[in-house]
Amino acid sequence: MKIAVVGTGYVGLVTGACLAKVGHTITCVDIDKNKIARLKKGIIPIYEPGLDKVVKEVIKKNKLSFDISLKNVLSEVQAVFIAVGTPARKDGKADLKYVFDVAKEVGETLAAEASRRRRQDYKVIINKSTVPVGTAKEVTNIIAKYYKGEFAVVSNPEFLKEGYAVDDFMKPDRIVVGTSSKKAKKIMQEIYKPVKGKKVFTEVQSSEMIKYASNAFLTTKISFINEIANLCELVGADVKEVSFGMGLDKRIGKSFLNAGIGYGGSCFPKDTTALNQIAGTKGYDFKLLKAVIEVNSKQRKYVIDKLEQVFGNLKNKRIAVLGLAFKNNTDDVRESASIDIIRMLTGVGARVKAYDPKANDNAKEILNSGVKITNDPYEAIKNSDALVIATEWPEFANLDFDKIKTLLKKPIIIDGRNLLNSVIIKKLGFQYYGIGRA
Ligand code: UDX
Numbered sequence: 001m002k003i004a005v006v007g008t009g010y011v012g013l014v015t016g017a018c019l020a021k022v023g024h025t026i027t028c029v030d031i032d033k034n035k036i037a038r039l040k041k042g043i044i045p046i047y048e049p050g051l052d053k054v055v056k057e058v059i060k061k062n063k064l065s066f067d068i069s070l071k072n073v074l075s076e077v078q079a080v081f082i083a084v085g086t087p088a089r090k091d092g093k094a095d096l097k098y099v100f101d102v103a104k105e106v107g108e109t110l111a112a113e114a115s116r117r118r119r120q121d122y123k124v125i126i127n128k129s130t131v132p133v134g135t136a137k138e139v140t141n142i143i144a145k146y147y148k149g150e151f152a153v154v155s156n157p158e159f160l161k162e163g164y165a166v167d168d169f170m171k172p173d174r175i176v177v178g179t180s181s182k183k184a185k186k187i188m189q190e191i192y193k194p195v196k197g198k199k200v201f202t203e204v205q206s207s208e209m210i211k212y213a214s215n216a217f218l219t220t221k222i223s224f225i226n227e228i229a230n231l232c233e234l235v236g237a238d239v240k241e242v243s244f245g246m247g248l249d250k251r252i253g254k255s256f257l258n259a260g261i262g263y264g265g266s267c268f269p270k271d272t273t274a275l276n277q278i279a280g281t282k283g284y285d286f287k288l289l290k291a292v293i294e295v296n297s298k299q300r301k302y303v304i305d306k307l308e309q310v311f312g313n314l315k316n317k318r319i320a321v322l323g324l325a326f327k328n329n330t331d332d333v334r335e336s337a338s339i340d341i342i343r344m345l346t347g348v349g350a351r352v353k354a355y356d357p358k359a360n361d362n363a364k365e366i367l368n369s370g371v372k373i374t375n376d377p378y379e380a381i382k383n384s385d386a387l388v389i390a391t392e393w394p395e396f397a398n399l400d401f402d403k404i405k406t407l408l409k410k411p412i413i414i415d416g417r418n419l420l421n422s423v424i425i426k427k428l429g430f431q432y433y434g435i436g437r438a
Contacts (some may be wrong), residue, residue: 001191004073005031006102008039008066009331010046010165011158012083013295017051018169022194025066027073036066042438047331047358058397070102074109078121081188082139083128083158087371092273096138099129103139107146114149123151124187128158130215130271132206132278136178139409148157154185155204162173162265162389172197178207181397214276215271221256222263223295229259229436239436241419259435261390261416262299264335265327287391300340302389304348306414311385312397315349318409320384322377323391324363324419331358333366337416338390342371355380357393378407386412390421397421401428 001024008030016028028214031035035045035222058064059155067073067304074080084098093291106125126145127136140153155178160168174433175197177188192199202210229239239259247254249329272293311317326336336359342352346368356363357427360373367373375379376394381404382386389396397419405411411430413420418434425432 001081001187002069002077003027003079004077005083005192007069007082007084007098007129008032009034009046009085010048010162011160011379012081013039013044013046013055013436014048014085014160014165014169015081015128015158015352017054017058017189018066020061020063020169020402021054023063024191025063026058026069026079029067029070029073031068033068036068038317041068049163049166049329053218054166068146070105073111074106074123075113078277079124079126079191080106081126081128081149081156085197085243086129086131086270088270088273092277092362094130094132094270094274094277096135099127099131099135099139100142103142104146107143110143110147110149110151112165114147120182124184125151125153126156126188127153128156128188130157130211130267130274131208132210132274133205136204137206139283140220152179152181153204154179154181154184154188156188157207159214162332163327168300169238170195174200176200176202176207176210178202178204178210180204183372188197203339207342212271212275215268216275216292219268219272220288220292222258223292223299225257225259225294225378226299231236233438234437237436238438240434242436258392259418260299260392261302261337261341261435262296264336264337264340266332269293269335272296279323280410292361300337301344303341303390303414303416304344306352307345307386307388310412313349315343317350317386318354318384319345319350320387320408321345321352322356322389322396323389323393324354324373325393326357328393330389331356333359333362336391339366341388341390341416342367346370353380356391357395359391374431376435380405382407382413383409386413386414388416392415392419394419400426401430405429 003024004027005012006029008028016026018024044052082102086094089095136153137153175192179185232239243257246252247257276289324338345352354375355377413430413432415434422432
């Protein structure tokens with residue numbers, strides 16, 4: 001099927017490339033001319049394992065092309081995925097400007113096409129961006145304002161984890177499609193036919209809600225285990241043992257029970273805040289979600305509190321921070337706990353040197369120039385008073401800790417991701433503080 005995907009961020013590019021890989025003919029559209037020029041050459045603007053291989057392969061097979069305007073391709077395609085950003089506004093609401101811009105362009109272009117030709121093919125507009133419940137209706141209204149022909153707006157939320165997005169697309173736990181149109185359902189079935197995984201068809205509003213509810217549930221799990229971790233420290237338990245013991249219960253499951261300095265990224269913080277807003281606009285007080293958000297922001301302060309317990313005042317203390325990305329396997333620093341912690345540290349007068357295997361460049365763009373970013377982990381650690389591990393990159397666990405002990409002024413490690421084997425690290429003579437590990 002010929003399909004257009006609007007937006008070449010993480011979601012749009014992965015969706016476009018993977019749909020091309022399973023046999024569809026895709027045009028990815030973005031208004032950023034530079035980005036499109038680079039993508040045409042197979043240059044991917046993000047670090048996403050496996051994506052560049054897929055993109056290069058499908059470009060070569062003429063299954064994936066790029067364009068700077070939806071107008072150029074709309075008449076050719078049967079379906080249009082909207083995968084543009086919905087950043088959080090200051091008041092926490094999702095900013096739908098970009099989604100509505102695409103809707104307007106679709107409406108105007110279809111109307112112009114229809115006046116040129118007698119007949120216009122049926123189109124399905126698929127919303128992949130995370131949007132409040134009711135947005136599909138609004139998108140329908142915007143298109144219908146301009147275009148009087150037949151079309152359907154479908155909700156099809158994404159559940160892609162950064163760092164694993166290609167795999168998540170190809171082998172999803174489920175594909176959720178919200179539509180009440182039989183015609184649109186048939187087209188969606190055809191689009192996803194080559195992708196294995198349970199297909200769930202719902203009403204549009206339910207589909208829009210599934211995305212928020214899923215992310216809110218996962219963040220609830222994380223904030224819950226972080227609260228348990230804090231309690232573990234007070235009662236002398238180890239949260240790693242506790243979460244392992246809990247996770248073996250199939251009803252609970254072991255995933256998303258890693259205690260740490262809290263969740264970040266482009267989705268979780270934004271989506272939980274937006275869901276809380278949605279509840280608020282309906283006059284519903286979502287107490288549990290508010291607590292989840294509060295626990296998450298409190299958790300980031302843990303590192304500062306621990307360091308202050310050890311050093312008293314942090315003014316002019318040199319702190320090495322390993323990890324800048326919001327999690328491992330990505331170069332993304334959006335809403336990263338590490339960045340917040342670095343800002344808090346410099347805010348109380350500490351001097352920070354930091355290192356990340358993939359996110360150094362992105363971090364440099366948003367961090368104050370006073371923060372020194374190094375190309376080598378040992379360089380960041382050298383002459384520091386303490387080491388903080390802020391991102392769960394597995395390679396940090398394999399560093400040479402004998403060497404690190406000689407490089408640090410004091411052998412102090414705050415392990416914000418419980419990445420290290422505390423027994424071994426303590427045996428090497430470090431003062432080790434994990435999260436919830438009495
Ligand atoms: C998330 C969702 O998982 C995905 O389905 C959705 O569509 C987009 O948002 P992503 O943002 O890529 O994906 O990251 P994810 O792997 O879910 O981790 C999010 C954050 O939670 C990270 O900061 C991570 O460090 C943190 N986390 C995760 C924990 O603190 N503990 C855990 O046990 C798991």
